[in-house]
Amino acid sequence: MKISGAEAVIRCLLAEGVDLVYGYPGGAIMPVYDELYKFQDQLHHVLVRHEQGATHAAQGYARATGKVGVAIATSGPGATNLVTGIADAQIDSTPMVCITGQVGKHLLGSDAFQETDIIGISTPVTKWNYQVTEASEIPEIIAKAFYIARSGRPGPVLIDITKNAQFDEFEFSYEKCTSIRSYVPVPKLKLDKVAEAAAIINSAKKPFIVFGQGIILGQAEEQLKALIEKSGIPAGWTILGLSALPTDHPLNVGMLGMHGNYGPNLLTNECDVLIALGMRFDDRVTGDLKTYAKQAKVIHFEIDPAEVDKNVKTEVAVLGDVREALNALLPLIDDNSHAAWHNEFKEKHQIEFDSVIKEELNPTNNKGISMGETIEMINKHSKGDAIMVSDVGQHQMFACRYAKFNSTKSNITSGGLGTMGFALPAAIGAKMGRPDREVVAIIGDGGFQMTIQELGTIFQTKVPVKIVVLNNEFLGMVRQWQELFFDNRYASTNMINPNFVAIAEGYYIKSKKVTQREDLDAAVAEMMASKDSYFLEVMVEKENNVFPMIPTGACVSQIRLS
Amino acid sequence: MEDKTFTISVYSENNVGLLNRISGIFLKRHINILSLNVSESEIENVSRFIIVVNTTEKWVQNIVGQIEKQIEVIKAFYHTDEETIYLENALFKIASGLLFDEKQIQNIIKESQSTIVTVSRDFFVISKSGRRSEIEELYAKFKPYGIMQFVRSGRISVSKEKMEISTMLEALK
Numbered sequence: 120m121k122i123s124g125a126e127a128v129i130r131c132l133l134a135e136g137v138d139l140v141y142g143y144p145g146g147a148i149m150p151v152y153d154e155l156y157k158f159q160d161q162l163h164h165v166l167v168r169h170e171q172g173a174t175h176a177a178q179g180y181a182r183a184t185g186k187v188g189v190a191i192a193t194s195g196p197g198a199t200n201l202v203t204g205i206a207d208a209q210i211d212s213t214p215m216v217c218i219t220g221q222v223g224k225h226l227l228g229s230d231a232f233q234e235t236d237i238i239g240i241s242t243p244v245t246k247w248n249y250q251v252t253e254a255s256e257i258p259e260i261i262a263k264a265f266y267i268a269r270s271g272r273p274g275p276v277l278i279d280i281t282k283n284a285q286f287d288e289f290e291f292s293y294e295k296c297t298s299i300r301s302y303v304p305v306p307k308l309k310l311d312k313v314a315e316a317a318a319i320i321n322s323a324k325k326p327f328i329v330f331g332q333g334i335i336l337g338q339a340e341e342q343l344k345a346l347i348e349k350s351g352i353p354a355g356w357t358i359l360g361l362s363a364l365p366t367d368h369p370l371n372v373g374m375l376g377m378h379g380n381y382g383p384n385l386l387t388n389e390c391d392v393l394i395a396l397g398m399r400f401d402d403r404v405t406g407d408l409k410t411y412a413k414q415a416k417v418i419h420f421e422i423d424p425a426e427v428d429k430n431v432k433t434e435v436a437v438l439g440d441v442r443e444a445l446n447a448l449l450p451l452i453d454d455n456s457h458a459a460w461h462n463e464f465k466e467k468h469q470i471e472f473d474s475v476i477k478e479e480l481n482p483t484n485n486k487g488i489s490m491g492e493t494i495e496m497i498n499k500h501s502k503g504d505a506i507m508v509s510d511v512g513q514h515q516m517f518a519c520r521y522a523k524f525n526s527t528k529s530n531i532t533s534g535g536l537g538t539m540g541f542a543l544p545a546a547i548g549a550k551m552g553r554p555d556r557e558v559v560a561i562i563g564d565g566g567f568q569m570t571i572q573e574l575g576t577i578f579q580t581k582v583p584v585k586i587v588v589l590n591n592e593f594l595g596m597v598r599q600w601q602e603l604f605f606d607n608r609y610a611s612t613n614m615i616n617p618n619f620v621a622i623a624e625g626y627y628i629k630s631k632k633v634t635q636r637e638d639l640d641a642a643v644a645e646m647m648a649s650k651d652s653y654f655l656e657v658m659v660e661k662e663n664n665v666f667p668m669i670p671t672g673a674c675v676s677q678i679r680l681s
Numbered sequence: 682m683e684d685k686t687f688t689i690s691v692y693s694e695n696n697v698g699l700l701n702r703i704s705g706i707f708l709k710r711h712i713n714i715l716s717l718n719v720s721e722s723e724i725e726n727v728s729r730f731i732i733v734v735n736t737t738e739k740w741v742q743n744i745v746g747q748i749e750k751q752i753e754v755i756k757a758f759y760h761t762d763e764e765t766i767y768l769e770n771a772l773f774k775i776a777s778g779l780l781f782d783e784k785q786i787q788n789i790i791k792e793s794q795s796t797i798v799t800v801s802r803d804f805f806v807i808s809k810s811g812r813r814s815e816i817e818e819l820y821a822k823f824k825p826y827g828i829m830q831f832v833r834s835g836r837i838s839v840s841k842e843k844m845e846i847s848t849m850l851e852a853l854k
Contacts, residue, residue: 238698243705247752248698267752301694301755425746 124254125150125285128218129158131261134293137189139180139551141165141173145193146233148220150285165551165580168572170197172544174204175570178213179548182531183506183556185338187214187268188548194220195233198279199240203538205275206244210535211359212336214273216264217241223283224252237279246274254287258294266296271304272423273336306424308439310447315435316418317451319392325460326352327383327390327415329375329404332359332534333397333422333441340364340527342445343396349449351456353464355383357398359534362524366503372464376404378516378665381475381678382467387412388676389463395419397441400430401535410674420444474680475666480521487660488636490517490589496639497559497587498523500647505557506531506549510542510566513595516665518561540569546584547576557585557647564590564616571622577652578626585646586628586654588619591661599664623654630654682737686715687759688767688838689745691730692722692846694753703730703754706747712736716769718835724846727755733836756846760838767838771816772798773807773823774830780805783826793819804829 122130128151132140142164144152155164167173170192177188188208192201198219208215222231238250247267249260257280264276320326334343340363347354347364353372354364364371373380375387387393393415398404405411408430416434420441421427427436437444479491494517497505503523509515509532524530531549533541546560567588577584598612623630629651633642639657646653667678693699700719707714715733722729734741741759749757777800779786790797795809809819816833 239701242698242702243709250697299752302752423750425743425750427746429743429746 120291121288122291123150123154123286123288124257124280125154127254127257127289127291128261128280128285129154129162130291131258131293132189133158133161134295135187135261135265137162137187139163139165140189140191141167141176141548142191143167143170143173143193143197145197145220147194147222147282148191148197148218148285150282151191151218151220151280164191165547165576167544168575169570170200171203171540172547172570172573172576174201174208174215174217175538175541175544176548176551176576177215178204178208178211178541179508179531179545180552181213181215181548182545183528183549184552185528186552187216187265190215190217192217192219193233194222194237195235197233198237199235201277202240202244205241205277207533207536207538207541208275209244209246211533212273212332213275214268215275216261216268217275217277219277219279220285221250221279221281224281225283227252227281237277241277244275245277248277248279250279250281251284252281254284255289257284258291259296262294262296263299266299267302305422305440306438308437308443308447312435312437313444313447314451316394316437317448319416319418319435320350320352320394321451321453323392325390326350326392326394326457327386328352328354328394328396329357329383329387329398330354330360330363330396331357331398332363333420334360334363335527337397337422337441339397339442339445342442342449344368345449346445346452349454350452351454351458351461352394353457353461355379357401357404357534358519358532360398361519362527362529365525366523370461373468374520376401377406377669378520378667380468380520381471381667381680382464384667384669384675384678385467386463388414388674390415393417395421395431396445397421399423399426402430405430406669406673406675406677410676471667471680482660488633488639488657489663490514490659491521493587493589493639493657493659494518494521494561496643497647499640500643501557501559505529505559506553508532508542508546508549508558508560510560510562511537511539512563512566513591513599513663513665514561514563514589516596539566542566543570543586544573544576546586547573547580547582550582550584559585559587561587561589563595564588564592564614564619565594567619574623574626574628577628581651583650583652585649585652586623587646588654588656589659590616590619590656591659591663592616593661595663596665598662602662602664604670619656620654628652628654630656632656632658634658682739684735684737686733686735686762687738687741688762688765688836689730689732689734689741689748689757689759690838690840690844691732691748691757692724692755693728693730694755695726695728696753699751699753702751703732703748706744707734710740710744712740712744716835718837720837731835731837756844756849758840758844760840764842765838765840767812767836768810769813769816769834769836770808770810771819771831771833773809773819773828774804775807775823776827776829777801777803777805779826786826789819789822793822795819
């Protein structure tokens with residue numbers, strides 16, 4: 120049977136198990152929208168308010184479910200508005216397929232209305248992209264797109280489809296893609312490398328595990344837990360690794376990096392073996408590479424060969440699927456407790472608690488509400504079961520430092536790209552992907568205004584997300600840097616904000632504003648109990664800083680507590 | 682680590698846009714590509730890029746890894762000059778009159794082991810294959826007499842060691 124290219128796009132999405140897409144219509148993608156209309160009982164389309172929101176929603180959906188998120192946009196500005204989300208998905212390894220309309224093939228290169236070279240523009244920020252100019256290419260290319268997006272180290276794929284290819288009819292058949300000859304998604308695990316790693320781990324006196332999102336993407340949470348429990352090795356996490364291991368696990372020693380915990384940063388430079396699992400030694404984690412873990416033998420479990428020895432020289436690299444690798448490693452690991460070593464982490468934690476955490480969670484000296492205590496209040500009511508979607512800035516660091524998580528895929532944030540405006544649309548996607556779970560977005564007053572229009576999407580779809588804006592009337596993280604490194608010159612960080620509650624109410628979202636500490640508990644309780652979406656604005660102390668902190672370019676052991 | 686000249690060889694599918702994807706990896710690190718050549722390889726439907734850059738060994742390792750992970754790239758290698766057989770090709774367009782007026786021109790052609798591609802009433806064209814230094818030497822010799830046009834190709838090279846690319850592709854079939 121002959122069908123149009125546009126109908127083929129929908130049938131391909133259905134064949135890939137997609138039931139939800141985010142997007143925004145426009146001229147060059149109209150044939151696909153016409154088919155979305157016809158297939159609306161099988162494929163739900165969420166109309167966002169800006170294409171960037173479609174990508175972040177697709178990312179939130181992907182991160183919460185492990186499935187591929189899908190975003191659709193028209194040509195020209197529709198396509199370029201996707202770019203920030205695509206770049207975010209690329210650097211955070213999020214599986215996403217973006218479909219853009221394009222002017223007809225005969226108009227390509229002619230500067231036609233709403234023509235833009237989205238293939239050229241998106242090339243550096245996609246795992247793969249392709250321009251379809253003939254309808255008959257559609258099944259094979261979409262099959263490849265999904266295979267590439269989800270396999271190996273996941274990432275975003277963009278498929279640009281010219282308008283003629285959407286209209287033209289062809290004989291449709293669909294076959295899933297299972298391999299591409301030039302692409303090795305998962306390197307074959309070498310058991311001798313696993314054995315080498317095991318020998319080094321078993322003879323270590325002060326081993327330290329650092330894990331990243333690879334554990335979540337590789338579904339190796341149980342293996343990680345089994346490894347640390349058997350070996351007694353303390354484990355610290357990168358921001359994207361958070362929630363792969365319950366936060367209250369006794370061997371979970373906290374966050375690495377710039378605003379991470381004191382112990383894991385300091386002791387990175389005292390361990391004798393550093394075992395990196397599914398993480399890529401980002402500069403926010405390592406600080407100055409010349410002084411990073413130089414005393415340690417580094418073992419790197421990694422799926423992407425290009426990450427090995429990119430930033431940190433490894434003693435042993437175990438390439439392959441992390442779950443398979445850990446399953447092979449586990450029987451070779453000796454039982455141990457490393458009690459004395461673990462105590463060093465506890466001592467460091469006590470120092471951090473006394474000088475930073477205690478005051479953050481229970482501010483004294485008549486100070487206003489802190490971000491940390493707000494997160495703690497959410498913990499009290501969520502009991503660690505909510506998905507937390509954070510934006511970018513101080514509130515993000517507080518959220519990641521203080522949030523409690525019992526289960527995996529619960530922390531969704533823009534790690535690598537640091538995209539302000541990420542959280543509100545990402546929370547929409549997360550809640551739609553996991554309607555069974557509570558989803559709380561934690562956003563600053565700056566980032567909130569970057570994608571505030573997605574309140575319209577929440578209103579229209581009635582998706583019951585909880586939105587918390589921590590308002591310090593500043594671009595807080597930049598202000599903190601200005602205070603510490605630019606001699607208090609607050610250049611363009613002071614925000615004169617609108618009445619957020621009135622805006623949320625304009626979208627008929629239940630809202631509340633808290634300015635006094637004594638009202639916080641009841642407000643958070645009301646928000647968490649709400650069956651509908653809820654907007655909570657918390658006025659927080661204006662000039663609080665996030666500590667500890669490793670200044671840019673400093674060594675992890677130069678971490679500052681104040 | 683000091684900068685050195687490296688020859689990067691990339692075996693890839695022959696697809697639109699891949700050149701852009703590969704050159705973007707150099708752009709991202711602010712590395713100038715000294716020479717680039719794309720052609721068919723010894724394997725049917727497989728293209729071969731030869732890219733010459735001046736950088737550190739650590740960076741060339743990173744870059745080759747980042748090139749290789751592109752979906753349509755089959756395999757990428759890097760070599761130092763000592764590890765490859767390489768040359769470039771140059772064309773010199775010179776006024777025909779010189780061939781008769783300047784006796785020395787004929788000697789230069791003979792000594793340089795270059796070949797005359799064509800001769801017409803107005804000009805003749807000389808082709809010279811060899812290392813960059815040999816071509817530059819020839820250029821310097823012709824220069825005083827006047828060169829109407831000059832062009833030099835990118836480096837092409839083959840490695841001294843075996844590349845396991847054919848067997849790799851065979852295994853994938």
